[in-house]
Amino acid sequence: MDFEMGVEVEALRRELRDLVAHHVPSDYLGAFTDDPADLEMAQGFCRLLADRGLLCPAWPGEWGGRDASPWEQAAVREEMWAHHEPRGAQYMGVNWVGPTIMRHGTREQQGLHLPPIARGEVIWCQGFSEPNAGSDLASLQTMARRDGDGWRVSGQKIWTSYATMAQWCFLLARTSREERKQQGLTIFLLPMAAAGIDVRPIATMIGPHHLNEVFFDGVWVTDADVLGAVGDGWRVVQEVLSFERVGIARYARCERLLIWAPAALGAEWDDLPEDLHGRWARMVMHARRARLLAYRVVDLQSRGQVRPGDAAAYRIAVTRLDQESAQVLMDIIGFAALGEGEGLRFRRAVEDHWRYSISATVASGSIEMQRILLARALMAAS
Amino acid sequence: MNIELSDEAEEYGRQARRALGSAGGDRLAQQAEADPHARGALVDPVFEALGAWELDPRAGSEELEAGAALCRSAGWWALAYPVAERLCRPRDLDVDGLVVIGPGPPAAPVGGLRMAWAAVSLDGWRAVCAASPLRGPVRKSGYVVGLEVGSFERGGQGDVALGLVLPCWTLLGMLDRAMSLTRAHIAAREQFGQPLAAFQGVQFQLTDAEVERLGFEALATHALWSIEAGRADAVDDALALRLAAIEAADTVFRVCHQLHGAIGFCDETTLSWVSRASVPLRRLPLNLAGTGAALTRRLGRRGLSGLFGPNDEPSPTLPALRPERR
Numbered sequence: 001m002d003f004e005m006g007v008e009v010e011a012l013r014r015e016l017r018d019l020v021a022h023h024v025p026s027d028y029l030g031a032f033t034d035d036p037a038d039l040e041m042a043q044g045f046c047r048l049l050a051d052r053g054l055l056c057p058a059w060p061g062e063w064g065g066r067d068a069s070p071w072e073q074a075a076v077r078e079e080m081w082a083h084h085e086p087r088g089a090q091y092m093g094v095n096w097v098g099p100t101i102m103r104h105g106t107r108e109q110q111g112l113h114l115p116p117i118a119r120g121e122v123i124w125c126q127g128f129s130e131p132n133a134g135s136d137l138a139s140l141q142t143m144a145r146r147d148g149d150g151w152r153v154s155g156q157k158i159w160t161s162y163a164t165m166a167q168w169c170f171l172l173a174r175t176s177r178e179e180r181k182q183q184g185l186t187i188f189l190l191p192m193a194a195a196g197i198d199v200r201p202i203a204t205m206i207g208p209h210h211l212n213e214v215f216f217d218g219v220w221v222t223d224a225d226v227l228g229a230v231g232d233g234w235r236v237v238q239e240v241l242s243f244e245r246v247g248i249a250r251y252a253r254c255e256r257l258l259i260w261a262p263a264a265l266g267a268e269w270d271d272l273p274e275d276l277h278g279r280w281a282r283m284v285m286h287a288r289r290a291r292l293l294a295y296r297v298v299d300l301q302s303r304g305q306v307r308p309g310d311a312a313a314y315r316i317a318v319t320r321l322d323q324e325s326a327q328v329l330m331d332i333i334g335f336a337a338l339g340e341g342e343g344l345r346f347r348r349a350v351e352d353h354w355r356y357s358i359s360a361t362v363a364s365g366s367i368e369m370q371r372i373l374l375a376r377a378l379m380a381a382s
Numbered sequence: 383m384n385i386e387l388s389d390e391a392e393e394y395g396r397q398a399r400r401a402l403g404s405a406g407g408d409r410l411a412q413q414a415e416a417d418p419h420a421r422g423a424l425v426d427p428v429f430e431a432l433g434a435w436e437l438d439p440r441a442g443s444e445e446l447e448a449g450a451a452l453c454r455s456a457g458w459w460a461l462a463y464p465v466a467e468r469l470c471r472p473r474d475l476d477v478d479g480l481v482v483i484g485p486g487p488p489a490a491p492v493g494g495l496r497m498a499w500a501a502v503s504l505d506g507w508r509a510v511c512a513a514s515p516l517r518g519p520v521r522k523s524g525y526v527v528g529l530e531v532g533s534f535e536r537g538g539q540g541d542v543a544l545g546l547v548l549p550c551w552t553l554l555g556m557l558d559r560a561m562s563l564t565r566a567h568i569a570a571r572e573q574f575g576q577p578l579a580a581f582q583g584v585q586f587q588l589t590d591a592e593v594e595r596l597g598f599e600a601l602a603t604h605a606l607w608s609i610e611a612g613r614a615d616a617v618d619d620a621l622a623l624r625l626a627a628i629e630a631a632d633t634v635f636r637v638c639h640q641l642h643g644a645i646g647f648c649d650e651t652t653l654s655w656v657s658r659a660s661v662p663l664r665r666l667p668l669n670l671a672g673t674g675a676a677l678t679r680r681l682g683r684r685g686l687s688g689l690f691g692p693n694d695e696p697s698p699t700l701p702a703l704r705p706e707r708r
Contacts, residue, residue, distance in 0.1 A: 001443065001607040002384045071383060078689055252689055259691040262683035269683060281678040284685045285601075285622040291688065292385070292600035299385050313593045368586075375585035378592055382565040 003295075009075050012068075016054070016079040023048060024086045027345050029352045031088030032162075032210055039165070042088030046120025049087065055120050056094045063102065063110075064118030070302040074249070074294070082252035084352070089162040093117040093124045096240050097170050101189075104228040104236055109189065113168070125192070127157045127171035127214060128237070134159075135369050137172075138181040138234065142216060144173040144188065151175070151226075153188065153196075153219040163199045163212035166192050172233050185233035189225050196220070206355050247311075247364060250318045251290040254325040257346075257353055258284050261332055264346030268336045276331055283325045290318040309377030312370040319360040319367055326350075326357035385603060387447045394432075395451025401428050402459050411655050414462035418494040418520045421462050429465075439469055439544060443610040450551040450606055457555020460652075460659035462525060464492050466548035467499075472541055475500050477510060482545035483529065484667040484676075491662040493527035494520070500538075501531055502545055504617075504667075504676060508538030524662040543616035546667075547605045550627045553663045554602055556656050557595045557634045563653050564588065564638040571643075584641060591637040594630035601626045615687055621677040622686060628670045631660055 005013075023045055031042035049055040050064070058073045059065025068076075080087055087094070098117045101109055116122040133140040142155025153173055163169070169190045176184035192199075196219040202211040228236050258280065262269045293314040300307055329350040338347040361367040387395075405428045406413065414421035429435060432452070439446040449469045456465040467490065470480040478497035481490035488501055493516040502508045511531040516523065568578035568588070578584045605623040608616040635657050639646045646653045668676055685691035 001387070001447070001603065001610060003604055003607050005383055082689065255688055256690045259685045259688070259693060262685075262693060262695065278674050278678045281681045282625065282674060284681065284691070285625055285677065288604070288622065288686055288688055289597040289601055289626055292604055293597060295383065295385055296596075296600060299383060302383075309592075310596070313589075313596045316589065316593050317597055371586050371589040372582075374589040374592060375579075378565060378588060379569065379579050379585075382562075382569050 005071055005075065009069075009071050012054075012057075012072050013075045013079060015052075016076065019045075019048060019052075019054075020079070020083045020086060024083060027348065028084055028086065029348060030084045030207070031086075032207060039088060042086055042090075043120065045086045046088065046090045050118060050120040055087070055090065056098060056118050059094075059098060059102075059118065063098070063114045070298050074298045077249040078252035081249045082256040084253070084349075087120075089123045089125075089165065090117075090120055092126060092162070093122060097124045097168075100170075100236065100240055101227065103239065104187075106224075108224065109227065113189065122168065123162055123166045124168050124170055125160050125163045125166035125212075125214075127160060127169045127173075127190070129159045130156060131158050135366050137237070138185070140172060140174060140185070142171075142173045144175050144186060144221070146175075147220070150220055150222045151188070153190065153216045153221060155216050157214040157216075158212075159202075160199075160212045160214045161210055163192070163214050164201060168192060169214070170227075172237060175230055178231075182234040184231055185237075186230050187227040187233045187236050188221050189227055190219065190221055191225075194219050194221070206359055207352075241365075247315055247318075249294065250322045250360065251287050251294065253353060254283070254321055255287040255291070257329055257350060258287060258325060260346055260349075261329065264338065264343050265332070265336045266343070272332065272335050276328070276335070279328045280332065283321070283328050286317075286321050287325065290314070290321045293317050307377070309374050309381075312374040312377070315370045316367055316374065322353075322357045322360040326354040330354050385600075385607075387451060387603065387606075388444065390444065391447035391451045394448045395455050398432055398434075398452050399455035399458055401432060402455060402461065407459055408652050408655065411460045411462050411659060415520055418462075418516055418525065421525075422495050425461065425463050434465070435468065437469060438473065439548065439609075440473065440540075446606060446610055449548060450602070453548050453551035454555035454558070457552040457557075458559045460556060460559070460656040462520075462659065464490070464495070464525075466552050467492060467545075469548055470541065470545050472500055472508075472538075474537075475508075475510060480541055480545055481529070482542060482667045483531075484672055486672075488529040488531050489526050489666060490529060491525040491527075491666065492529075493523065493525045499529065500541075501529055502538035502541045503534070504542060506539035506542055507534040507536060508541060509534045521658065524658065526662050526666065543605070543609050543620040546617070546620035546624055547602070547609060549663055550598075550602055550605070550623055553627050553631055553660060554595075554599060556660045556663075557598065557631060559656050560634055560638040560653060561588075561591060561595055563651075563656070564591075564641050568641055578641065587637045587641060591634045594633045598623075598626050598630035613687075615692070618677070618680050618686055621673060621680060624668070625670070625673045625677055628664050628673060631664050632670070635660060 031039045046055055053066040056065045057068035057076055060067055098114055101113050130140045144151040144153045169192055171188040171190045172185055174184055175186040178184040196217040198215040200213045204211055297311050297314055333347050333350050338344055410424055413424055437445045437449050439449040453466045467481050468479040472480055477500045480500040483501045483503055492513045499511050500508055501511045509531045511529040514528040568584055571578050601623045605619045608619040638653055642653055645651050648654055683695040684693045
């Protein structure tokens, strides 16, 4: 056995940390704050990564990547999420929009969309969820009706991250009503600048500029904007979800904050209640546990295998870690002054982590769906 | 990265499980309970045939991983025999096995066997010891007896991690079995006209238990590698594993009993035997609270190794854990 990632991955990790240290402000907490400088920083950082082939390392060299191994991809996910995702909204284009276009797009679509994603110059949003179609996505009602040699899209999407700043939308809409609700769905690559689109931000406790409603009122798209075959959208969406098999490396941020805590508190660390030291140690163990569960999925991926139950188990463990570690860290900062310098940066990072952790079991698909998947896999194996 | 046991170790574990199954399987635990002093004789021929006691987990990764796989298979059958403890035998002492002891009165599930034992404390003090005679019914004691410990000497630092990790592999085998039995039960048992497995409330409990079992398995493999690689923080890793193991066992057995209903407490179900057999492993050498406290003490301000740790901090001053001679 060997739990070391190897010299190549460690070199990549050092390169990423070096870039973060030199280009990401030490008080950076994500691209989507009230300060526009954070978004600007993220966009600049993406270009920096792109110049080094690090923005989409998993992509083939032909499209601006470097054919990175699943372990190198894991290291990129870990380092970016641990440092509050300095790629901003780019992960969506890089992780699954690009790969899906590579697989199902026409040469024209590939030529139009892939180079800007690889250069970090474009932001995508995902038009999936609707007010009455969340976990039950196939129940969506947004319609695209034939109109001459194109389509007219009407309907409403919700919980659409980055819609206020996105140039393109990866939209799933109904193009016909069939016997099964999974049939008659089609993917459109829709320009957000098109007439008839109204984006309304949703105020949330998580933070600004994240979630939006998007209304489509007879938005015109052409056949050239259809990805794959008309009516074949559900199959494409299943593939999209498979690109997100491991999901966000939430454990990396949890571990960074937990390990940072003693240094941030300095002498005050020793004055914490004994019970809190114990809860901290337990969370450190749970962060490792979640990381090792993620590595099981990556290990399978590296051998071309998929076990949906393992991916679901990881998602359940890591979201629980996200929320429980946030609670422990909030309790820790409650006992310390942390009014300036490193202490203040730590306090703000913990508060940000806590706010985001609330959504961990909902974002990217509810945890109940993961439990259903895992139960299904378990019983099928019986 | 190579995060799984070797194919050879896995195959050895499968062979061991088959051999123990052929020798009686679940009946072995029942026969041992009926005649506790014969529990060694029941399984000796199987272990001889498997060459179990020729394995030296300290000799290298192959034998260490084979030993772990053997422990897991013994756990599957809730075998009433200290396989892990025997595999931990230090080669420099004239003993049959080794147990880790906590700060409380030394005890281990080694009663009813005519064997000499070594005991090692968490901070590496080691002594030769003798097991006290069995007292009372073993269905209550779980073969746990007090240890009469001789003089402690330094020199057991290399035994602690191994002595903590291999019994966890036995416990892991028990969790494998409990989950397997429960899946079969909820698939077969019908209520309100459908199998229990069709109820989402049942499914979600099952997934809670499975996530715990999988996490435990992942840490068990990592802690084994930490020993293999001779890492300085192997004891930290072993304690982290033990904490996860006890948490997982608590959840898995709670869920498995709940989903079995009253029948799960009855000796006619295998779950009852596996659940009881797990108790000594969960309580000794340290229970959940004791393991958490020991891990917390060791981690101090450093944390575990990982993406960002450990911190560059000196090891905390540990309170004296050296047990007194009893």
